[in-house]
Amino acid sequence: MxxxxxxxxxxxxxxxxxxxxxxxxxxxxxxxxxxxxxxxxxxxxxxxxxxxxxxxxxxxxxxxRAYSDFLTSALWTATSSTSRATAYNSLATTLNSSLSASGNLQSALDSFYGSFSTVANTPGVASSRQSALGSASQAVTVFNTLGQQFAAQQSQVNAQIKTTVDSINNVSSNLADVNAKIHAAGNNVPNDLLDQRDNLVQTLSGYVGISAYTESDGTISVYASSGQALVSGDKSFAMQTGNNQYDPSRTEVLDNTGTVVSGKLSGGTLGALLDYRGNVLDNVQNQLGQAAVALSTSVNEQQSKGLDLYGKQGGPMFSVPTPNVLPSNLNKGTGAVSASITDVSQLTSSDYVLSYDGSNWNLATTAGQAVPMTANPDGTYSANGLTFSLSGTAQAGDSFQIQPTRQASTGLALTMTDPNNIAAAAALNATAAKANTGNGAIGSVTVDDPTNAALLNGATVSFPSASSYQVTDSTGNVLASGSYAPGQTISANGWSVTPSGTPAANDSFAIGANTNGLNDTSNALALAGLADKGVLAGGTQSVIDSYGTLTTTIGTVGSQASSNLTTQTSLFNQAMSAQQSVSGxxxxxxxxxxxxxxxxxxxxxxxxxxxxxxxxxxxxxxxx
Known part of the structure; x- marks a missing residue:
């Protein structure tokens, strides 16, 4: 029994x-x-x-437990990818919203350039000039607002990076505690501890890309995509955040030894934040600043080629900040660097690092691509439309980050307040001598160098013979001379002319400051023509084209982010379904x-x- x-x-x-x-x-x-x-x-x-x-x-x-190592690992990977796609799409959506909320820069630029046509059509109407300044102010406001929106997102991303790293450290610490309990349980590990372990690993994978390895005692070791150990046994290894060596407002991620690993991390929310900041946000800020620099430079230059209503050479309409130079906090020497934009047509949207190896200065983009520099006779260096001036004594290893356009959109300002300062008239004109017998003519005088001190000084272009020319100033000094052929350009004192027809021997033309400033609006038309004039990219891209490229870039980023989120969400749902079919x-x-x-x-x-x-x-x- x-x-x-x-x-x-x-x-x-x-x-x-x-x-x-x-x-x-x-x-x-x-x-x-x-x-x-x-x-x-x-x-x-x-x-x-x-x-x-x-x-x-x-x-x-x-x-x-109903459990599959393969399906659980696949779910962790899908979680990391989906979290990255979700965070990236959120950031891209915010970027697109900023573009819309800041006002239509395209319309503001169209209105601004179009206002010069109005000035040209109504040269004596004061309200036309005042309206042009109003349009300029509106364009500046939109640039400033959009730049501030981008800068605000930079601050938000930096704050999110720190918060995410704190979350990673918290989860890693909790996982180490669970590992300790699993180890203490010996061969009879409670299933709830194993579930906690896997759930924490999945949470961690949502923050950053990971690789995980289960040990023989049931504990798990987790490594970040940078290779840093996050958890090993009952110990966790905290990540850190710190300031960028050049820009103290920029947050970097460091491993537990203090080494910067921002560029090595991928996956999860943290990977999305770092990728978006470095590959999207920095670039669109620089592109917008590049457009602001192009606007300011091209308009100010054209202004200097004309005369205002006071009969003076046109002054600048805008101001824009000079390139930002940030010394490394690791520098040991007393060297200093200043940078200026000397050729807008060669300006790019890249940031650079200028470093000293003990013998030579070297330039590279922040992505590490070497950029050749030209050493100038005055001791400066030039590259990509920039000129660098050096002072002090640098030591080997010292470096400086150059941000040519990062602050330009927020710092763009309208400096002209008097509408009469708009240089609508051409600076110079040509007058044929009454005694001329040939059929040569000079239609307009082109200003090549508005900074030439003798630009507005009188000069005479004469033709001692049909095959020679001579340029003299008001005192008879010869400024230029040589042989002449029809269609040839003649230059002096920062201006140039291209006579048409065939001048006869002893024909001459007087070149001087324009005295018909009220009625001559040729420079206003030239200002209006800047809407289509190539300023950037070697003179092939206008300011409006540049902004169009920027909007296309932002739109493409948003579209790709949305599409990727849809794909990753579908893959996550499949991974979750497969895992739950076993464990659910x-x-x-x-x-x-x-x-x-x-x-x-x-x-x-x-x-x-x-x-x-x-x-x-x-x-x-x-x-x-």
Whole structure:
């Protein structure tokens, strides 16, 4: 009877354990990270009884998690990619919103350039000039606002980087604590600890790309995409944040040794923040600044080629900040660098690092691409439309970051306040001598160098013969001379002319300051023509074209980010579905199991009851 009783008791115990496990599954059906548990039963080892053996019941070997290493790892990878895509799309959406909320720069530029046409058509109307200044002010406001929006997002991204690193450190610390509990449990690790472990790893993968390795004792080691260990056994290794060596407002990520690893991290929210900041936001800020520099430089230059209503050479209409030069906080020498933009047509949207190796200065983009420099006779260096002036004594290893256009859009300002200062008239004109006998003519005088001190001084272009020319100043000094052929350009004092027709011997033309400033609006037309004039990219791209490229870039980033989010979300859902098909709780299945184990429990109870009845009958018979 004892054998039958023990068999029933083992079945009762096994059924009770299974029912408890099913109940636990049902209770945790909505628990994030919970893995369905199942009871593993084995037949109890039977004892030999002569020529036959009778079973000894059932043993509960373990309560196992429904788990797949492969599917769980795939889910971690999908989580990292989806979190990155979500964060990146959010940032790109904010960028597009900034572009819309800051006002339509395209319309502001169109209005600005168009206002010069109005000035040209109504040269004597003061309101036309005032309206032109108003349009200039509006363009500056849109540039400033858009630049401020981009700068604000830079600050937000830097703050998010720090917050994300703090979250990574917190999760890593919690994971190390769970690892310690798993190790202490020995060979009988509670399933809830393993679920906690995997759930923390998945949370960590949402913050940054990781690789994870399960150790023989059930603990897990986790490494960031940079190679830094985040968790190993019961120890966590905190990441750090610090200031960029050049820009103290820029947050960098450092490993636990203090080494900057921002460029090595990928995946997750942190990877998205770093990638977006370095490859999108920096670039659009620089592109917008590049357009602001082009606007200021081209308009100011054209202004200097004309005369205002006071009969003076046109002054600047805009001002823009000079390139930002940031010394490294690791510099040991006393060297200093200043930078200026000397050729806008060669200006790019890149930032640079100028470094000293102990013998030579070298220039490279912040991405590490070497940029050739030209050494100038005055000791300066030139490259990509920039000129660098050096002072002090640098030591080997010293470096400076150059941001040519980063601050230009926020710093663009309208410096002209008097509408009469708009240089609508040409600076110079040519007057043919009355005694001329040839059919040569000079239509307009082109200003080549508005900075020439003698630009507005009078000069005479004469032709001693039909095949020679001579330029003299008001005192008779010869400024230029040589042979002449029809269509040839003649230059002096920062101006040039290209006579048409064929001048006769002794013909001459007087070159002097324009005295018809009120009625001559040729320079206003030239200012209006800047809308289509190539200023950037070697003189092939106008300011309006540059802004169009910027909007296209931002639109493309947003479109790609949205498309990638859709793709990654789909892949995540597939990975989650596959993992849950193994580890997830199915209520219908659990309900069926509950009925099955309940019946097994009742049947085992009946076995015990039967054993008791037989035993009682045997005792009664023996007593009779």
């Amino acid at each position: 004892s054998n039958l009783l023990s068999i029933g008791a083992s079945g009762l115990s096994a059924a009770q354990t299974a029912l408890s496990t099913v109940g636990n599954n049902i209770s945790n059906v909505n628990t994030t990270g919970y893995s369905r548990q199942t009871v593993v039963q084995t037949e109890a080892i039977s004892q030999s009884a002569g020529n036959y053996t009778i079973g000894s019941g059932v043993d509960v070997q373990s309560v196992q 709780v199915n209520l219908d299945e659990e309900a069926a199991n509950m009925v099955r184990y309940q019946q097994a429990y009742q049947a085992s109870a009946q076995v015990i009851s039967t054993a008791q009845t037989i035993f009682s009958s045997l005792i009664t018979a023996m007593q009779g």
